[in-house]
Amino acid sequence: MRERFRVRGGARPVGAVTVVGAKNSALKLMAASVLAEGRTTLTNVPAIADVTIMAELLRSLDVDVDYDPAAGVVVLDVPETVGHRADYRLVRALRASISVLGPLVARTGQADVAVPGGDAIGSRGLDLHTAGLEALGAAVHVSHGYLIAEAPHGLTGTGIRLEFPSVGATENILTAAVLARGRTRIDNAAREPEIVDLADLLVAMGARVSGAGSSHIVIDGVEALQPTSHAVIPDRIAAGTWAFAAATTRGDLEIVGGVLEHLRAPLGALERAGCTVEPTDRGFRVAAGPARPVAFDVATLPYPGFPTDLQPFAITYNSVAAGSAMVTENVFEARFRTVQELARLGADAQVDGHHVMVHGVRMLSGAPVEASDIRSGAALVIAGLVAEGETLVSGVHHIDRGYPRFEEAWRALGAEVSREPDEEPWEG
Structure with missing residues (x-):
């Protein structure tokens, strides 16, 4: 009703x-957890509907998610093999679901993410997301309402300049590049505190990231990441x-x-x-x-x-x-x-x-x-x-x-x- x-x-x-914790950060941190096998714990997570939706989306990718709204804690147990298809039923309810795109293509070599829905506040094109992933070596196309990114042989670092400092595109490129071969540099990157929070989580997981919070972010790819604990800003x-x-x-x-x-x-x-x-x-x-x-x-x-x-x-x-x-x-x-x-x-x-x-x-x-x-x-x-x-x-x-x-x-x-x-x- x-x-x-x-x-x-x-x-x-x-x-x-x-x-409480930032909605626009907590959801992206949850998505980034799939980059590392094992248990990642997030604290200061807000008790909001979007967290419940993101938890359900990650469960559909075979991640075991325990969300305690009263305590503000999300525990994510990520298996050795995760799914790669983010279903339309969940993605349509939550625009932030697009943030699983970068982590999935980096971790599994493929991501099938339904073109998202979300708030009625105008067009929020995904061209910057797809251009960034393509620059890293992924093949990206849309088929039957799904954005499909494939990189079966992994990603390779490169220089990427965003036409606009998009938060979502910066996040997806950042989370994809942490497992890419070599160095990635994002110019005209978004500078929001939520970007810094995501970079802090990735560094705690073993990523090599510098410059978050500025217009220039440098990522040196590593072979694997480890789970961690992190408090949402x-x-x-x-x-x-x-x-x-x-x-x-x-x-x-x-x-x-x-x-x-x-x-x-x-x-x-x-x-x-x-x-x-x-x-x-x-x-x-x-x-x-x-x-x-x-x-x-x-x-x-x-x-x-x-x-x-x-x-x-x-x-x-x-x-x-x-x-x-x-x-x-x-x-x-x-x-x-x-x-x-x-x-x-x-x-x-x-x-x-x-x-x-x-x-x-x-x-x-x-x-x-x-x-x-x-x-x-x-x-x-x-x-x-x-x-x-x-x-x-x-x-x-x-x-x-x-x-x-x-x-x-x-x-x-x-x-x-x-x-x-x-x-x-x-x-x-």
Whole structure:
């Protein structure tokens, strides 16, 4: 049965909220575990639906996966021989499943991965992934809905320059190259903290990787890797979500586990807009004063720029801020579906190509809305908190993919957010 959140407006959340392990890192680390036979243990894993899906996908590849959501631990026992076919039924539910492509072709010489589904935020082409694997010597083609990569004689290191610093392509090339013969150099590589976390896991497994976190990553291939234990880094997007929640609702939140250094661009913008942003012993604090927040322009860019995953929160913030702002999306071409839902709440925002012009209003008005992806859903909950009356946010399954027990976290901060059955079909 579908579920929805019932959000009552008017709350100003105050208190501490804990950020768990990064969704966008945990899933990739799980995929990378197939590179080494034996038991790899991951800790600080978030209790979210996507981890359950990735665990099921890896089980379909003959990996024994024990996932304890309460403890935040995933134990992966990888056999000597793993499967190579990632079925459409699972891949369609989780875009991150494409991250098994590099590890499988490196470990088994073949990977058959269904062309993935995932969030409705625009086309995310796989050409950079396939070009990278082809440069390493794999033969890649699409057949009957599957992306098939074959390297029966192994991979060979080479120089690869990405046209765009794609996180997914960087990850797949990195995990393929660690078992390739010779040296691979990735130029214009993605620089996100999740790339560094993946490289740290691989190095702990015996890989030879340098330069992660910069635009140039060098990998010297090794013959085999060994299993290890590794703690997932904190989720910077979840931390940024709570930072914008504090700013938008004029609240005061300590974000426990948040890493300020991972969010310099968005936190700097909030600070310039008048919010207090300061480090604490446990993370960092974001507090907004009683005055109406000030609007600011946003342009999304690859790390260390403003994250595309925080763009829906910037639009929501600006929808109730004093003044007008332009939000420009430079990463995904169709990530403005949040705007039409905010309009149902009374937001004044117009989409023009990859720009949104937002004119702040003093208050939104509660109404039924629908989440189209993880971040839009969380942003709509925040919008409901600054709306008069009640807002019903449908599509909760999207939010559950990125935020464990989201409604419980809000209630602990003094907000009225509850989960309930959604018996009415959404008609748009």
